[in-house]
Amino acid sequence: MIHSPYIRKPASVQRVMFNVLLALVPGIAAYVWQIGAGILVNIAIATLTAVAAEVIMLSLRKRPVMLAATDLSAVVTAWLVALAFPPIVPWWLTVLAVLVAIVAVKHLYGGLGQNPFNPAMAAYCTMIVAYPALMSQWPAAGTVDFATQLHLILGGARELDAVTGATALDALRTGLRANGSVATLLQSNTYGAVGGRGWEWIAAGYLLGGLFLLASRTITWHLPTGFLVGLGVTSGIFWLIHPEQFASPLFHLASGGAMLAAFFIVTDPVSGATTPRGKLIFAAGVGLIAYLIRAFGAYPEGIAFGVLLMNICVPLIDMKTQPAVFGHRGGRQP
């Protein structure tokens, strides 16, 4: 007798995670090209810490070490932490963040597949609350050479006013609070064609990788679409009402971590919603909260908080969006 599923595909955790890593490569390449090779050092530090923490936690929990440590999931978390953080954070901040992600948010909840929160984003929130100054020093494109980046990462003295500009989002918000208008602010050197100068190329790299993930069916369309529509529509409404005070949807989609979030962060298969309708609601909620925090909140980037807040809602979203069992007409079966 043959059992379902009848159509199989050779998907394993390792295969899925490898696809995600592969899809991150164009974004990282653009990062190195536009900002500098310091990010590679950060990625290396994060990866080493993540794998070490994973092995130690697995052996402490008496779980099969080799099987789980080679599934690459910890490496994905490490890369996301490195890419979401400023490229010149000191090494100990990266180590600390990865430890929060792997030890506290992943393994204390039972390891891969059990954690209710996105480890990388929980680490981002922890660090931006604990070290707000270090977490908001972003180098402008082409201002910090590799030697300086390495010096800063290794914990060198930070005299940064000369080299770091605010991010596109940060500069816009400071300018607007000082009664500037969007149109004149966007003329300044911080901005490129659609987003932050240099950073928009990185966003394009993430978009390319994201399309690969969609084409290879590693992720479904629901989550990226929900997020982009949620962020785009919310920023569009405010932009239509007050184009002088709120930046355009295109700017918001190309700035900050929007593209990274759309294809690599909200698509976390563990901590996000699992039903098709639930995925749309979850991702749209992240986009909405991210915009509100960007435009009105105290933090420059709201995606991480949006993800965490929607993670909290996931059990209820999944419960309320159960698809009807085939044969039942829309009846909500408990």
Added chain:
Amino acid sequence: MSEWLMLLLGTALVNNVVLVKFLGLCPFMGVSRKIDSALGMGMATTFVLTLASAVTWVLEHALLAPFDLGYLRILGFILVIAATVQFVEMAVKKNAPTLYKVLGIYLPLITTNCAVLGVALLNVQEGAGFARSVIYGLGSAAGFTMVLVLFAGLRERLALARVPAAFAGAPIGFITAGLLSLAFMGFSGLTNH
């Protein structure tokens, strides 16, 4: 109107009574194992908190302030809150016996829920008017209920997760509550405009 709405949202989300002000933690940890009981507890607390905000405002402005009896405030407030809770308890026992059984000891404990007394005292401290006090109570209670239900949803899921033995139960609950509080810090600054 929009000002009231902002106040309601502000008290429910930005200054959430549990996750930002850290009031009412006992029922937050105690009655969050099941979504149903969490919702019941939230509803009961909402009723008590809103009513108590109104009654304590009257007590403060009709009795304590005119006769300069400020030193009796905590005593007086507790008395009024206890009476309200007793009233709710009788109503729940008559109308929803199952919920009454589920809530058990936690229902009379609303009396000592520091969120209820805390909101009443904060109202006095801020010199809020009657309508503002009631909205403040309602918003706080709505935030309390929302967080309690969401937390219960998470804990129902945690009960099935393979949490390391040393962290199973209350410890992972506390860690989760901490992460919830971290997430709510994202709202900070949202209503200062």
